[in-house]
Amino acid sequence: KNELEALRSLGDEITSISSQDIEPGLFGLPFSPFLEDYLACQKVAELLKSNTITHAHFYSGCFSTTVRLLKENGVKVSYTCPAHDRKVSMEEHTRLGLDYPYPHIKDERLWKIFFEGVRQADVVIVPSRLSAQFCEAEGCKRIEVIPHGCELPERVAPFPQTFSAGYLGQLGPDKGVTYLLQAWSALNWKDAVLHLAGPGTEGLGLFLQRNFNGGRYNLLGFVENISTLFDACSVYCQPSVVESFGIEVLEAMAHGRIVIASEGAGASELIEHGITGFRVPPRDPQAIAQYLSLIKGEWGRASEIGKKARQRAEGYTWGRIREKYQELWVGL
Numbered sequence: 001k002n003e004l005e006a007l008r009s010l011g012d013e014i015t016s017i018s019s020q021d022i023e024p025g026l027f028g029l030p031f032s033p034f035l036e037d038y039l040a041c042q043k044v045a046e047l048l049k050s051n052t053i054t055h056a057h058f059y060s061g062c063f064s065t066t067v068r069l070l071k072e073n074g075v076k077v078s079y080t081c082p083a084h085d086r087k088v089s090m091e092e093h094t095r096l097g098l099d100y101p102y103p104h105i106k107d108e109r110l111w112k113i114f115f116e117g118v119r120q121a122d123v124v125i126v127p128s129r130l131s132a133q134f135c136e137a138e139g140c141k142r143i144e145v146i147p148h149g150c151e152l153p154e155r156v157a158p159f160p161q162t163f164s165a166g167y168l169g170q171l172g173p174d175k176g177v178t179y180l181l182q183a184w185s186a187l188n189w190k191d192a193v194l195h196l197a198g199p200g201t202e203g204l205g206l207f208l209q210r211n212f213n214g215g216r217y218n219l220l221g222f223v224e225n226i227s228t229l230f231d232a233c234s235v236y237c238q239p240s241v242v243e244s245f246g247i248e249v250l251e252a253m254a255h256g257r258i259v260i261a262s263e264g265a266g267a268s269e270l271i272e273h274g275i276t277g278f279r280v281p282p283r284d285p286q287a288i289a290q291y292l293s294l295i296k297g298e299w300g301r302a303s304e305i306g307k308k309a310r311q312r313a314e315g316y317t318w319g320r321i322r323e324k325y326q327e328l329w330v331g332l
Helices: 002-008 033-050 064-072 086-095 108-120 129-137 177-187 205-211 247-254 266-270 285-297 299-316 318-331
Strands: 055-059 076-080 123-126 143-145 163-168 192-197 216-221 235-238 258-262 278-280
Touching: 002 055, 002 318, 033 064, 033 108, 055 064, 064 076, 064 108, 076 108, 123 129, 123 318, 129 143, 129 266, 163 177, 163 247, 177 192, 177 285, 235 247, 235 285, 247 258, 247 266, 247 299, 258 266, 258 285, 258 299, 278 285, 285 299, 299 318
Parallel strands: 055 076, 076 123, 123 143, 163 192, 163 235, 192 216, 235 258, 258 278
Antiparallel strands: none
């Protein structure tokens, strides 16, 4: 959304092809990222017949054939790639006894085809240095780090009277939620609550009872307004094992909340440890528990850290980030 706004503000004519336009199911085909690439290539080929295309921008996905066609026609290509280390992701699935469900990422031959479009782009945009390191190791030449942005709430809500931690997001293995649950269960506080929000969290009751029954939980499920979660928190936790960014970290900071973020999340790079939040190693429930205890025990520092976190987030509003996109594309 914000990349499109930045492109349109440059004043050029924009043709947008969305994922809905190249959904294989629309053509009676099974889902495959390679079929999406084929269908996108067909649409671009039609555009090239009657239009002069000077620049093409891609957001994620597999578009290697489409990029090749554009490059052959002298078009400059930029590619946003919010990628993270796929091997770490596969390792985490194995640790949890799960099958890795993405054959095009697991299989080396398919992965080479999948990622070739990113490698061939004139510039690759990534949201963190963590993501940049992965893309560099995969053979990308020019890489530019532009973090994601946030919307600043008009006011910062006061901290809740009951000490509470929070998590917002998906429940996939990469997110590392199990390590947060291990930490919270081990602390087993009766005077604090862990809010869990995001699709699927509303159904965790029996799972928590069987595996992490220490401590109190509030299962919110999907929340329409993210402030519902952040305003209810004293501290926000992002326990990601591996993640290119983790926009919830920045959103929590924008709400003036203390953040404990795993270094597996690229957004942890925005945290000055002990000043605007706390960074912990991935897969380390003991470290998460340690800093939860520290914050709870030194509650007098909470407003100071929260205020500095908010100030840090003010440098990453979507308006500022869109300007960075614009500067990059004009230069290209």
